[in-house]
Amino acid sequence: MSDFNPYAPPAADTLDSGRQWGESDDRGGLWRERFLLVMDRTATLPVDRCIVCDAPATGRPLRRKLSWHSPWWYLIVLFNLLFYVIAAVIVRKTVAVRVGLCDLHRTRRRRWIALAWSLVLVAIGVLGFVASNPVTDATMATLMALALLSLLAGGIVGIYGPRVVTAKQINDRYAWIGGVSSKLLDTLPDWTGPKYHG
Numbered sequence: 001m002s003d004f005n006p007y008a009p010p011a012a013d014t015l016d017s018g019r020q021w022g023e024s025d026d027r028g029g030l031w032r033e034r035f036l037l038v039m040d041r042t043a044t045l046p047v048d049r050c051i052v053c054d055a056p057a058t059g060r061p062l063r064r065k066l067s068w069h070s071p072w073w074y075l076i077v078l079f080n081l082l083f084y085v086i087a088a089v090i091v092r093k094t095v096a097v098r099v100g101l102c103d104l105h106r107t108r109r110r111r112w113i114a115l116a117w118s119l120v121l122v123a124i125g126v127l128g129f130v131a132s133n134p135v136t137d138a139t140m141a142t143l144m145a146l147a148l149l150s151l152l153a154g155g156i157v158g159i160y161g162p163r164v165v166t167a168k169q170i171n172d173r174y175a176w177i178g179g180v181s182s183k184l185l186d187t188l189p190d191w192t193g194p195k196y197h198g
């Protein structure tokens with residue numbers, strides 16, 4: 001304990017235990033800007049209520065790493081998709097959140113994930129069929145297109161279906177989060193800092 005400092009703020013464990021909804025009025029680090037929740041990137045979201053609909057949360061909170069980058073970076077897609085992916089990984093800002101979910105929204109999320117995997121399996125099945133059966137060129141082209149489409153659909157469903165909350169903007173200190181229940185937003189103080197640009 002040689003580095004003990006009596007003047008230091010409470011250590012990280014108070015931050016990690018989370019500010020439970022309804023436990024106190026302290027929702028430090030959380031505000032509302034219209035339909036978005038603004039959070040200090042080190043703040044914690046309430047986990048005893050579903051973040052989507054405000055029903056009592058069940059099961060373990062969901063951990064998500066939300067990322068965002070300026071929409072201008074999408075322009076790179078016009079030139080090269082790979083360059084865009086590399087640029088996005090480098091320039092994106094991320095925020096780690098833990099959110100509560102009710103049974104309904106947990107189940108809905110799982111269904112989207114199951115659907116995404118099903119589409120991927122369909123693609124694999126079709127490719128397997130093509131590889132192990134003699135088919136005409138025309139049939140093969142059709143089946144390959146079907147497999148590719150199924151794979152693409154699986155990817156899109158897998159990315160967008162299970163999302164519960166999304167980062168709409170992140171700067172060095174704050175994150176703007178969309179998809180949050182309006183009932184939670186109603187309990188938060190109004191945000192008076194820099195505005196959401198979207």
Ligand SMILES: [Zn+2]
Pocket residue numbers: 050051052053054055101102103104105
């Ligand atoms: Zn819910």
